[in-house]
Amino acid sequence: MERNPVGKLLLFGATGDLARRMLLPSLYGLHADGLLPEGLTITGSARGELDDDGFRDEASKALDEFLPEDRKDADKIASFLQRLQFQPADLSDESTFAPLAEKIGDVSGGLSIFLSTAPSLFEPAVKGLEKVGLAGPTVRIGLEKPLGYDLASSKEINDTVAAVFPEERIFRIDHYLGKETVQNILALRFGNSFFEPVWNARGIDNVQITVSETVGLEDRAGYYDGAGALRDMVTNHILQLVALIAMEPPARFDPTDIRDEKAKVFRSLRRIAPEEVPHCTVTGQYVGGAVKGEIVKGYDEELGRDSDTETFVAIKAHVDNWRWQGVPFYLRTGKRMPVRRSEIAIQFKPVPHSMFAGRGGLLQPNMLVIRLQPEEYIELLVMAKEPGLDRDGVRLREVPLKLSLDAEFAGTRRRIAYERLLLDLIEGDQTLFVRRDEVEAQWLWTDAIRAGWKANGTKPRHYQSGTWGPSAAIALTERDGVTWVDD
Numbered sequence: 502m503e504r505n506p507v508g509k510l511l512l513f514g515a516t517g518d519l520a521r522r523m524l525l526p527s528l529y530g531l532h533a534d535g536l537l538p539e540g541l542t543i544t545g546s547a548r549g550e551l552d553d554d555g556f557r558d559e560a561s562k563a564l565d566e567f568l569p570e571d572r573k574d575a576d577k578i579a580s581f582l583q584r585l586q587f588q589p590a591d592l593s594d595e596s597t598f599a600p601l602a603e604k605i606g607d608v609s610g611g612l613s614i615f616l617s618t619a620p621s622l623f624e625p626a627v628k629g630l631e632k633v634g635l636a637g638p639t640v641r642i643g644l645e646k647p648l649g650y651d652l653a654s655s656k657e658i659n660d661t662v663a664a665v666f667p668e669e670r671i672f673r674i675d676h677y678l679g680k681e682t683v684q685n686i687l688a689l690r691f692g693n694s695f696f697e698p699v700w701n702a703r704g705i706d707n708v709q710i711t712v713s714e715t716v717g718l719e720d721r722a723g724y725y726d727g728a729g730a731l732r733d734m735v736t737n738h739i740l741q742l743v744a745l746i747a748m749e750p751p752a753r754f755d756p757t758d759i760r761d762e763k764a765k766v767f768r769s770l771r772r773i774a775p776e777e778v779p780h781c782t783v784t785g786q787y788v789g790g791a792v793k794g795e796i797v798k799g800y801d802e803e804l805g806r807d808s809d810t811e812t813f814v815a816i817k818a819h820v821d822n823w824r825w826q827g828v829p830f831y832l833r834t835g836k837r838m839p840v841r842r843s844e845i846a847i848q849f850k851p852v853p854h855s856m857f858a859g860r861g862g863l864l865q866p867n868m869l870v871i872r873l874q875p876e877e878y879i880e881l882l883v884m885a886k887e888p889g890l891d892r893d894g895v896r897l898r899e900v901p902l903k904l905s906l907d908a909e910f911a912g913t914r915r916r917i918a919y920e921r922l923l924l925d926l927i928e929g930d931q932t933l934f935v936r937r938d939e940v941e942a943q944w945l946w947t948d949a950i951r952a953g954w955k956a957n958g959t960k961p962r963h964y965q966s967g968t969w970g971p972s973a974a975i976a977l978t979e980r981d982g983v984t985w986v987d988d
Contacts, residue, residue: 504928506538507611507641511601513626514617515545515556515587518720519645521563523676524615527919529564532581533574536924544605546590556587592622595629602633609639613926617645623658627665636665643672643926646935647737650728651951652944659937672926673935677738679918682877682906684933686745686845687754689871689879697750699849701824706866707983709831709846710742713838715792717812717966718803726804730784730814734834736947740767741935742845743830747820756931760939767942771819778953783962783973785813787837790966797837797966811961812836815974816950817981831978833985837966843873846986857897865899870986877906877915 510528514520531537545556564578588604590597605612612635616626623644630636644662649655662671677683690696699705712734718725725733744763751758773781786808788799801807813835820830847869855864868882880903887896907915925933953959962971969975969987978985 504930505611506541506928507613507639508538508541509605509608509610509612510541510543510923510927511605511612511614511635512543512545513590513592513615514547516547516549516551516559517617519617520545521559522567523917523919524923525560525563526567527917527923529568529578529581530572530916530920531924532584533572533577537584538927541584541927542586543584544601545585545587546601548591549589551587551589553586557582557585560585592618592626592629595625595632598629598633598635602635605635608635608637612640614640614642615645615923615926616642620649620654620658624661627662631665638670640666641670641672641926641929642666643674643922643934645674646940647728647732648673648940649944650732652941652948655940655944659940663937668937669931671937672931673937673940674922674926675737675741675935676918676922677741677873678933678935679920679922680873681915681918682871682873683742683745685879685906686742686871687759690746691750702826702828704849705828706848706850707829707831707981708743708746709848709978709983709986710739710746710833710844711846711986712739712834712843713840713969714834714836715838715841717787717797717800717837722804726808726810729810730812730834730836731947731950735814735816735832736943739832739834740770740943740946743770743818743820743832744939746845746847747825747830749824754932756934759932760936764936764938764942765822766820767939767946769820769822769825770942770946771821772946772949773816773818773953774949775953775956778950779957779959781817781977782950782953782959783813783815783971783977784811784954784959785835785964785971785974786810786961787812787835787966788963790837790968792837792839792967799966800836809960813961813964813970813974815970815977817977829981829983831983831985833970833974835964835970838969839967841875844986845871845873847871848983857895864897868986879904879906 512520512524528543551559560582561578586604588601590601618626627636648658690700744766747766748762749765751762786800789802790797800812816832818830818832849867851866852864857864864884870880872878880901882899882901884897885900887898889896922933962973964971975985
């Protein structure tokens with residue numbers, strides 16, 4: 502696609518944790534590799550009384566703390582810091598926007614805005630930006646998800662932003678889509694001919710998607726207790742993975758075609774009715790236990806009060822279209838799990854007839870495993886003959902064909918997901934950003950689940966920290982003769 506880089510970048514929340522850990526190191530990485538437009542200025546903004554030098558000093562400390570040692574180059578860091586300037590702003594105070602606009606100056610050469618704030622500040626933010634001329638045709642805005650907490654609030658936010666910015670200048674950010682391995686799903690599916698004939702209900706038995714975390718609340722208690730695992734991970738990240746696995750082949754690799762196909766998947770997700778919710782979903786909340794040999798507290802203990810917020814959810818989902826009819830998608834995410842892992846497992850159907858029956862070795866259906874983190878690899882499990890003279894019959898064993906992206910591309914630096922997303926925001930490429938109809942279709946589906954929980958009086962089941970969630974999550978798959986991939 503034709504890229505249209507801007508000359509200026511505005512970061513709201515520039516002194517926050519996300520900026521320090523991800524945004525500033527990502528922007529430095531782009532700068533160090535000569536990928537930022539020449540002359541691009543980066544204006545940080547947040548509450549507080551920092552000046553330009555103070556912000557540069559804070560940025561320098563963040564880079565020292567979060568950059569890998571082999572990426573620290575004193576000259577490049579110094580030249581990157583010269584791109585930075587700072588203007589204090591309180592988004593709830595409209596008087597702060599005029600000084601901000603004055604600091605940024607002329608935006609005829611293009612301005613990209615990165616807005617990561619509480620949803621309550623979206624309306625005053627976009628109205629304030631419009632009032633001082635920072636929302637015109639040369640300005641695009643990036644919005645950090647989650648956008649709202651249900652369909653109604655998401656529509657309200659989208660309407661607010663759409664009143665000032667048209668859809669083609671709105672970039673809704675899901676950092677999962679910036680991960681290299683997530684994008685490799687498209688390459689794996691649509692760059693290799695041998696998968697397509699079996700990538701459907703005739704060839705695939707089930708799909709499992711697991712996103713597990715070993716951490717608890719950390720510093721997200723205020724947000725997380727109002728969101729829970731369903732809103733925090735399923736709506737925001739896991740459903741995007743479902744779309745990439747289930748989508749039809751786009752005609753071209755461009756923003757419209759790719760997002761059109763993803764939106765079709767979301768519209769095809771079978772709504773889970775209230776009477777089906779107890780059979781198709783499991784919720785849980787961790788209690789005290791041990792993770793990686795360390796004793797940890799339960800959720801209520803960490804929070805300091807009793808709560809019915811789910812920290813684990815497992816769902817049996819279906820995509821009701823020709824390709825996927827009858828194929829269950831098992832989705833699972835939780836905190837205080839035994840390991841940190843993001844993984845997609847594609848379980849293929851068994852061969853229709855085994856000529857090896859009774860000859861030794863159990864014939865296993867093939868499985869494709871796509872590991873997103875912490876390692877990045879693609880593994881195909883196939884059956885192979887064990888070495889030997891076969892006097893007592895041929896013996897088969899399951900063996901992995903493994904492509905480690907970390908090893909195969911060892912000479913290529915693995916980039917932070919935000920590097921790609923920030924560069925695309927600066928250059929105007931919407932391919933890896935989420936469109937409004939996608940967001941609202943996702944909320945429509947997960948809102949039905951929450952309505953079912955409410956109708957059934959569902960409360961999270963307790964599970965011990967360091968385990969794979971409530972035992973009911975095991976029953977969710979085993980009723981269908983399926984076992985979660987936990988290795």
